Amino acid sequence: MRRNARRRPSLLLVCLLCLPAAGLAAALPARVQQGQLIAASTEPGSAVRIGEREARVDADGRYVFGIERDAPASVTVTIRHRNGKTEQHSLQVVQREYKIERVDGLPPHTVTPDPDLARRIAEEQARVAKARERDDDRTDYLGGFRRPAEGRISGVYGSQRIDNGVPKAPHYGLDIAVPTGTPVKAPAGGIVSFAAPDLILTGGTVLIDHGHGLTSSFLHLSRINVKLGDRVSQGQVFAAAGATGRASGPHVHWGFNWFDVRLDPALLPAAAAARK
Missing domain, CATH: 2.60.40.10 (Immunoglobulins)
Incomplete structure (x- = not known):
């Protein structure tokens, strides 16, 4: 859907x-x-x-x-x-109403992992969660936000996911359907707080910290051009879209957090240039 x-x-x-x-x-x-x-x-x-x-x-x-x-x-x-x-x-x-979203064609081992794989997934996600604990006084968020890519919206925040027929956690992000290799741009300036090319669930994964506990996360990337600690500016190309990890097709997944609180990227304020 x-x-x-x-x-x-x-x-x-x-x-x-x-x-x-x-x-x-x-x-x-x-x-x-x-x-x-x-x-x-x-x-x-x-x-x-x-x-x-x-x-x-x-x-x-x-x-x-x-x-x-x-x-x-x-x-x-x-x-x-x-x-x-x-x-x-x-x-x-x-209070919002969230619809059910069914996604089929996902790699089976990412939907129903065996115990060893489940442990690896938990360890990887703990590393991501640790990166979201960063809290400093930078105010990169004050410039507003641009979408990391332009394309059809194929998934929205909050929807209850049914993956390969198996009920899973809600979808926490905005999915933009684009071809593999499409440049992914930083929605706002910040510091790369996490970068890994091959996580089991999220594949190529990058987190950009915007200050005050705000982070953007990008999943399923086919290429990553930055490393931990790099400074990126708004609109800078830092990765390429893909379908790595648990994905049924190429797209950009953009998630947004205030520490561990997952927020809706579609509700973020647009940067001045994007509002013109």
């Missing part, structure tokens, strides 16, 4: 990206939706918690966080200011 995904940027984040760094005062929205990246600002020096999780607040008071796929109907944001005053904001979370 294939369907188009509408690109609906978060208006809050779009407005934030258009403001100068100094004197930023972006309020939290009253309503958010599952899978959305939220960016706001507060008084510099404040501490911000989303539920039980703490968000990095930079020198200008900016912070970001994500709303997970199955977030409950409300999320509480607590801000403690330098003077000790505390304020709480309850954000209403719009």
